[in-house]
Amino acid sequence: MFIRPKLFLSLLAFCMVPLILLALLSYWNDARIAEASIQRDQESRSAELTKSFSELMLGSRTQTNSSQRQMPSSCATKHALQVGRD
Numbered sequence: 001m002f003i004r005p006k007l008f009l010s011l012l013a014f015c016m017v018p019l020i021l022l023a024l025l026s027y028w029n030d031a032r033i034a035e036a037s038i039q040r041d042q043e044s045r046s047a048e049l050t051k052s053f054s055e056l057m058l059g060s061r062t063q064t065n066s067s068q069r070q071m072p073s074s075c076a077t078k079h080a081l082q083v084g085r086d
Helices: 005-070 073-085
Strands: none
Touching: none
16 A cells, blocks of 8 residues: 655644653743752752851851950950951
């Protein structure tokens, strides 16, 4: 049985168009999911970094405040001046 080339190409296009559209839709969906995953990972890393930086700064302030309380007032002033120069 022989099929005409024009009819064959028409049927091939008719069958391939939905498959190509489905493949493009799947690719777009996977790319969107991957991008969201990357963004969520970056946000969590940024939050961890911000939290550790805040804890470090809070600890540094607490340590500085406690060391100033322990020093006599003239030593605390001298220490504050030295810190200001650094």
